[in-house]
Amino acid sequence: xxxxxxxxxxxxxxxxATIGAALLASGIRSWRTTRxxxxxxxxxxGIGVCFDCLATVDGRPNQRACLxxxxxGMDVRSQEGTGHGEFAG
Amino acid sequence: MASSPVDVCVVGAxxxxxTAAVAAATAGRTVALVDAGARPGGQFWxxxxxxxxxxxxxxxxxxxxxxLETGLARFVQTGQIRLLTRHQVWTIERGxxxxxxxxxxxxxxxxxxxxxxxxxxxxxxRQVPLPGWELPGVYxxxxxxxxxxxxxxxxxxxxxxxxxxxxxxxxxxxxxxxGARVVGxxxxxxxxxxxxxxxxxAVVRNFGKLSEGIHYAGTFARHRVWYHPRSTIVAAHGDxxxxxxxxxxxxRHGAVVPGSERRIEVDAIAVGWGFTPQLELPVALGTRTxxxxxxxxxxxxxxxxxxxTPGVFVAGEATGVGGAALARVxxxxxxxxxxxYVNVDHESxxxxxxxxxxxxRLSWLRKRRLTLRAFAAAMHRAHPVPPSWLDQLQPDTLVCxxxxxxxxxxxxxxxxxxxxxxxxxxxxxxxxxxxxxxxxCGYATACLVARFAGTGYDPRGLTERPLAVPVPLxxxxxxxxxxxxxxxxxxxx
Amino acid sequence: MPEVxxxxxxxxxxxxxxxxxxxxxxxxxxxxxxxxxxxxxxxARAGLTVTVVDRGPIVAGSTGAGEGNILVxxxxxxxxxxxxxxxxxxxTELGEELDPASFELEPKGGLVVAETLDGLRSLYDLxxxxxxxxVRTMAVDAESLPHYEPHLAPDLAGGVHYPQDLQVQPMLxxxxxLRDARAHGAQVRTGVEVTGARRDSNGRLxxxxxxxxxxxxxxxxxxxxxxxxxxxARLGAPVPVLPRRGFVLVTEPLPRLxxxxxxxAEYVANVAxxxxxxxxxxxxxxxxSGTVLIGASRERVGFDxxxxxxxxxxxxxxxxxxxxxxxxxxxxxxxxxxxxxCPDHLPVIGADPRVPGVxxxxxxxxxxxGLSAATGHLIAAALAGKEPEIAVSAFSPLRFVExxx
Numbered sequence: 001x002x003x004x005x006x007x008x009x010x011x012x013x014x015x016x017a018t019i020g021a022a023l024l025a026s027g028i029r030s031w032r033t034t035r036x037x038x039x040x041x042x043x044x045x046g047i048g049v050c051f052d053c054l055a056t057v058d059g060r061p062n063q064r065a066c067l068x069x070x071x072x073g074m075d076v077r078s079q080e081g082t083g084h085g086e087f088a089g
Numbered sequence: 090m091a092s093s094p095v096d097v098c099v100v101g102a103x104x105x106x107x108t109a110a111v112a113a114a115t116a117g118r119t120v121a122l123v124d125a126g127a128r129p130g131g132q133f134w135x136x137x138x139x140x141x142x143x144x145x146x147x148x149x150x151x152x153x154x155x156x157l158e159t160g161l162a163r164f165v166q167t168g169q170i171r172l173l174t175r176h177q178v179w180t181i182e183r184g185x186x187x188x189x190x191x192x193x194x195x196x197x198x199x200x201x202x203x204x205x206x207x208x209x210x211x212x213x214x215r216q217v218p219l220p221g222w223e224l225p226g227v228y229x230x231x232x233x234x235x236x237x238x239x240x241x242x243x244x245x246x247x248x249x250x251x252x253x254x255x256x257x258x259x260x261x262x263x264x265x266x267x268g269a270r271v272v273g274x275x276x277x278x279x280x281x282x283x284x285x286x287x288x289x290x291a292v293v294r295n296f297g298k299l300s301e302g303i304h305y306a307g308t309f310a311r312h313r314v315w316y317h318p319r320s321t322i323v324a325a326h327g328d329x330x331x332x333x334x335x336x337x338x339x340x341r342h343g344a345v346v347p348g349s350e351r352r353i354e355v356d357a358i359a360v361g362w363g364f365t366p367q368l369e370l371p372v373a374l375g376t377r378t379x380x381x382x383x384x385x386x387x388x389x390x391x392x393x394x395x396x397x398t399p400g401v402f403v404a405g406e407a408t409g410v411g412g413a414a415l416a417r418v419x420x421x422x423x424x425x426x427x428x429x430y431v432n433v434d435h436e437s438x439x440x441x442x443x444x445x446x447x448x449x450r451l452s453w454l455r456k457r458r459l460t461l462r463a464f465a466a467a468m469h470r471a472h473p474v475p476p477s478w479l480d481q482l483q484p485d486t487l488v489c490x491x492x493x494x495x496x497x498x499x500x501x502x503x504x505x506x507x508x509x510x511x512x513x514x515x516x517x518x519x520x521x522x523x524x525x526x527x528x529x530c531g532y533a534t535a536c537l538v539a540r541f542a543g544t545g546y547d548p549r550g551l552t553e554r555p556l557a558v559p560v561p562l563x564x565x566x567x568x569x570x571x572x573x574x575x576x577x578x579x580x581x582x
Numbered sequence: 583m584p585e586v587x588x589x590x591x592x593x594x595x596x597x598x599x600x601x602x603x604x605x606x607x608x609x610x611x612x613x614x615x616x617x618x619x620x621x622x623x624x625x626a627r628a629g630l631t632v633t634v635v636d637r638g639p640i641v642a643g644s645t646g647a648g649e650g651n652i653l654v655x656x657x658x659x660x661x662x663x664x665x666x667x668x669x670x671x672x673x674t675e676l677g678e679e680l681d682p683a684s685f686e687l688e689p690k691g692g693l694v695v696a697e698t699l700d701g702l703r704s705l706y707d708l709x710x711x712x713x714x715x716x717v718r719t720m721a722v723d724a725e726s727l728p729h730y731e732p733h734l735a736p737d738l739a740g741g742v743h744y745p746q747d748l749q750v751q752p753m754l755x756x757x758x759x760l761r762d763a764r765a766h767g768a769q770v771r772t773g774v775e776v777t778g779a780r781r782d783s784n785g786r787l788x789x790x791x792x793x794x795x796x797x798x799x800x801x802x803x804x805x806x807x808x809x810x811x812x813x814x815a816r817l818g819a820p821v822p823v824l825p826r827r828g829f830v831l832v833t834e835p836l837p838r839l840x841x842x843x844x845x846x847a848e849y850v851a852n853v854a855x856x857x858x859x860x861x862x863x864x865x866x867x868x869x870x871s872g873t874v875l876i877g878a879s880r881e882r883v884g885f886d887x888x889x890x891x892x893x894x895x896x897x898x899x900x901x902x903x904x905x906x907x908x909x910x911x912x913x914x915x916x917x918x919x920x921x922x923x924c925p926d927h928l929p930v931i932g933a934d935p936r937v938p939g940v941x942x943x944x945x946x947x948x949x950x951x952g953l954s955a956a957t958g959h960l961i962a963a964a965l966a967g968k969e970p971e972i973a974v975s976a977f978s979p980l981r982f983v984e985x986x987x
Contacts, residue, residue: 014240016127016136021240029330030225035835035872036493040329042225044490044529046232047132048125049213051524052490060910062524062834063195066232069127082835082872087733087907182891190891195912373889492871506757507770509639516646516753519871524834524914555889555916559834562876563909565898 004074006031013070020046020053020065023076031055031065035081056083095119095171096431097424098189098203100178100370103131104153104413105405105420106209111160112424113207114169116447118431121201122161123173123191129161130154131211132231133413135238153417173199177558181206183374187400198564205400205427206374208388209420210367212406215385217362217478217533218496220486221325230260230361243269245357249334251275251322252361253472258305260359265312272353274309275320275336277343277362277475323350323481325358334358343475362474365532366407369554374398378549381409383469384532386548392455394423395430402427411465418458425451479540488537489530491523496537503541510542511535512550524559527551607633607769609801609965610790612776612813615645616752616951617943618805619759620958625803626766628962633799634760634768635792637775641756644807644950647919649830649867649875650752652952655692655744656849658708659715661976662928666949667716668972669956670746676955680762685755686870692747693722693730693842694849695738695904701847702739709742718745733839733907747843749867752951759958779817779937787939803941803961808922810930810944814979819934821979823945825920827881829893831901832915833908835872843867844904849878860893864900866908874908876901878948885920923947924982931957931977933964941965942979 003010006023013022020043023031030040032054044052046066053065058075061083065076079085095118099110102124110122122129128136134154164170176191176199189201214229221227228236228244230252236242248269250261253276261274309316319339326333338349363383371388372378376396381387387410388396388403396403404423405416425447484497502508502518511534514520520534521527527534531551539546609625611618614636626632636642652673657663677687696702709719720743727734727741760770778791779802789796804821806813811823849863865877879893894916902909924930924945934940941964943957960970 017240021236021242024236024244025240025242034493039223039493040225041223041490043228043236044232045213045229046235047213049525050229050490050529054524062912066235067125082837084836084911087837087839180889180891183888188891375888506754506761507640507772509772512646513639513641513753516641517757522871522873522915526915555918556913559912559914561910561912562831562833562898562902565831565895565913566902566909567899 002070002072004070004072004076006076007078011076017070018066019055019057019068019070019074019076022070023065031078032083033080038080054083055079061086094186094202094204095121096203097121097205097207097427098123098187098201099207099209099424100124100189101131101209101211101405102126102129102172102174103133103209103211103405103416105211105416105423106131106207107157107161108417108420109207109209109402109404109424109427110170111157111164112421113428114164115160116425116428118428120164120170121173121189121203122170123176123178123189123201125175125177127174129158129172129174132213132235135235173201178370179556179558179560181370181374183398192558192560192564195559195561196564205402205430207402207404207420207423207427208371208407209403209405209416209423210370210407212364212366212410213528214361215363215365215474215532216360216529217474217536218486218488218530219322219324219478219481220483221327221331222360223487223490224325224327224331225329226327226331226356227325227358227360230257230359233357233359234260234263237263237267241267243267244359245355246270247272247355248357248359249273249275249322249336249353249355250359251334251336253277253474254361254363255468256361260361261314262305262308264359265308265314271312271314272355273336274314274316275322276316276318277321277339277477278472279318321345321475321477322358322360323477326352331355331358339475339477343473343477345477345480363469363472364406364410365528366410368407368552369557371396371401371403371407372552373555373557374401376401376403378552380548381469382466383410384474384546384548385410386552393426394419395426400430402430409462409465410469411461415458415461415465418454418461422451422454422458479536488533489520489523489527491525491529492519494518494520499534499537500541503538508538508542509544510547510550511538514538515551521551526554606798607631608799609633609803610635610797610799611803611805612636612790613643613805613807613944614640614756614760614770614772615643615805615807616641616756616759616954617807617946617957618803619756619763620954621803621805621943621961622763622768622770622958623759623766624958624962625965626763626768628966630962630965632763632768633797634763634770635774635776635790635797636772639772640760640770641753643809644919644921645756646753647830647917648752648948648951649865649877650686650750650755650951651843651949652748652750653692653744653843653949654712654717654746655694655742656845657712659711661973662949662953663712663715663717664972665929665953665956665977668959669953670748672955672959673748673750673952676759680758685758686749686751687755688749688870689745690747690749690867691842692744693741693844694744694847695727695734695741695844696847697738699739702741705742705847719743720745730842731840731844733905734844735904735906743842749843749869750951751870755951776813776816779940781818781937785938787937801939801941801965803943805943807944807946807950808920810922810942814942814944817937817940819937819940819942819979821924821930821934821942821945822982823922823924823930824882825885826923826947827879827883827886827918827920828877828948829879829890829897829916829918831876831894831897831913832917833874833876834912834914836868836874836911837872838868839907840866840868840874840905845878846900846904855880860896862893862896862900864897864904866901866904874911876913880921887918889916889918921948922950926981929953929957929977930979931960932974932979934979936980936983
């Protein structure tokens with residue numbers, strides 16, 4: 001089975017799966033904290049409308065996990081706040 | 090990257106758009122069919138990894154889909170329909186013709202030049218806030234369904250389904266069949282309320298819907314799923330994810346029966362309160378809208394699904410939420426009408442089908458549309474959102490999930506700053522200003538402003554989203570895409 | 583449906599009265615946008631009974647479609663700069679009195695940058711003459727630019743820093759000043775459209791005519807922004823105010839990356855230009871909420887609300903030229919507004935002798951938020967028969983009449 005990396009752990013996925021579906025299937029339910037209250041969020045609408053499931057994919061922040069197809073070896077990271085940690089400091 | 094012009098561009102490949110594309114192609118036009126999904130079918134016909142066929146038990150109108158897919162495949166083969174999947178339309182420019190601008194995977198832009206448009210953008214679950222609804226483990230009913238149908242993923246082991254409308258039955262049945270323990274279906278209205286309405290003729294004609302209900306009843310019995318009419322979810326509980334829900338009975342008037350609250354341990358919740366049409370593309374094109382019986386803003390269309398903007402035809406949920414059967418009928422009419430529109434003198438001509446056969450078909454479609462719309466209206470009346478959610482809100486309950494705007498902030502803005510409408514609420518509190526641009530909280534914001542300010546409910550003012558999806562500034566800056574990968578075939582993936 | 587917001591205080595905040603407006607207010611201010619709010623606040627503080635009317639809800643016009651600039655940096659020496667300097671001071675005072683956080687008043691300062699040495703020379707020339715009028719300026723060489731804005735493109739020639747430039751959240755600022763006016767006894771009545779003016783036998787204003795009936799008053803202030811031309815005509819004292827469209831792109835929320843209001847040198851030229859066609863120059867700034875606002879375009883296309891893709895493309899290109907890191911950032915929203923401009927790019931402020939009792943406070947083009955405080959202050963002084971704090975003849979409503987004659 002193919003896998004991608006999520007915060008350094010391998011997550012398996014079936015062909016055609018989105019990142020969000022694969023994370024949920026692996027029991028991971030949240031991968032983002034909000035920029036105001038720092039609260040955890042994951043999939044809510046599942047169809048690309050609500051933008052709650054944002055993740056950093058191969059260095060690109062704020063990708064909708066529920067729409068982004070999983071690919072072998074892809075680097076998926078949870079994100080905090082705006083997701084633009086690369087600009088900090 | 091621009092491509093050779095087409096006669097008709099259809100946006101959205103769900104039941105309405107797919108039907109429209111095939112109809113316009115059948116009428117001899119060249120068509121581009123643009124959709125955000127990986128494969129046609131929309132939110133209604135979903136594909137599992139093993140293909141759509143393996144899941145036929147979960148799919149309605151499977152035969153219809155097969156017919157359309159065959160038609161589509163034939164026209165794609167001949168090049169008469171160009172299928173653009175995974176393309177999200179961010180705006181449409183209107184001049185003598187239309188320029189449809191779509192983003193591929195958010196990385197580059199592709200444009201389609203067309204003489205006429207059929208917009209079939211569909212709808213998504215309508216939500217209202219409740220305490221704890223932002224916890225991971227709370228899903229929209231449609232989200233739970235999408236994960237199940239498309240990916241075979243169960244959102245939880247103990248799932249509570251709540252809200253209103255027949256869609257909840259489909260979601261609960263699907264979850265139960267796949268092995269989830271559905272701890273209850275909490276329908277805020279009476280399940281068969283629509284039977285009491287004076288639309289029996291419509292209901293009888295829609296016997297399919299009734300038999301569907303009976304099918305679900307059987308599934309529920311087999312899986313010991315309790316169906317609780319006139320009951321609702323009032324809160325979700327948990328620290329970092331959902332652990333429990335509080336449910337309660339409702340009075341006839343949709344208020345919580347005092348003392349009827351009950352706490353249930355769950356690890357997932359699926360909620361839906363009907364649907365909200367995706368209106369940004371038609372609204373950006375200046376189409377006139379109105380407020381439908383279910384409180385949704387919808388596009389006003391004429392007999393041929395034409396909007397108030399010349400050359401723009403709209404079909405499916407965007408003209409009033411009514412389900413897949415109605416969407417197909419509207420899509421077919423819109424497809425024919427758009428095909429006809431392409432080559433006529435728009436000032437003087439009125440629509441004339443080209444053959445007697447087409448005329449008979451269209452006359453049947455229009456009758457069918459009337460019946461299905463009557464049925465949809467009856468469903469809207471039978472499944473209103475009960476006012477109980479407004480009374481259950483806590484001051485810190487979030488209205489806007491993106492910008493984390495609380496009920497209290499909205500109330501203060503109304504009391505203190507003179508907020509009298511939803512647009513003003515947005516400008517002064519940031520509700521609806523975040524990533525989703527008010528798609529999720531728009532309905533609730535309009536309801537809350539009406540309550541706090543003592544003004545009338547009006548959802549308009551929040552559907553105006555000139556950018557229909559986020560656009561990377563780098564892509565926008567380059568105008569046409571700098572480099573479209575060579576392996577991108579124009580005919581889809 | 584008309585809504586009435588009664589005075590704040592004395593009874594529970596937010597309680598609405600169903601009574602009409604005061605029988606005969608000292609002044610009726612037409613327009614519940616930023617300028618109307620400032621006029622209402624200063625007039626009510628001066629002890630006048632004030633009623634604000636608007637045909638729509640509050641902040642429904644150009645106030646809700648701008649960036650909230652309070653600038654001295656983009657003004658060439660002249661009457662408008664004097665107005666801007668007064669306004670800058672008044673805004674600072676308003677912030678202290680009303681809590682700067684309540685409308686996100688930020689003394690962020692402006693940074694004007696030039697791409698070429700020639701451009702930089704013109705910037706310095708402007709800064710020198712502005713300095714002579716009391717504007718604080720600081721030349722910034724290319725090496726020092728990163729200390730101001732670390733994410734600026736590395737190949738710029740330099741710039742000028744204007745520490746006095748401020749920013750507010752304009753909708754909140756207008757709502758807060760309207761609240762302040764109500765706290766001083768003013769009433770705000772929305773859903774009221776002006777249809778005309780009734781004059782007494784001497785030609786003086788006697789009542790404002792509206793869709794919900796006449797409001798007897800001796801003074802009205804036309805603070806209707808871009809719609810000021812139309813309303814002034816209904817009042818019998820026409821002034822030429824026309825729309826000049828602008829678009830703003832709003833990005834996804836970001837960490838605080840852009841500290842100043844940053845704009846390119848051509849902006850000043852575009853502000854003062856009278857071109858009909860499209861002009862764009864990058865204006866980029868961060869906001870309290872994390873979004874970055876990208877302007878500014880100017881076109882004279884009437885009230886056409888259609889999104890213009892070429893304009894957005896140019897704005898995006900210019901913004902990413904100044905801040906290359908924005909290329910990977912998404913725009914999540916765009917809005918358009920209509921600046922109220924007069925042929926000579928100056929606002930119309932003060933009494934209109936053609937109809938005694940009519941005052942104008944409109945036509946501020948793209949500077950209405952910034953200039954509103956001074957405008958309100960001048961109008962309140964005029965209503966009270968006091969001497970204005972600065973010379974106002976350049977803003978006279980009669981200047982167009984004289985030109986035509």
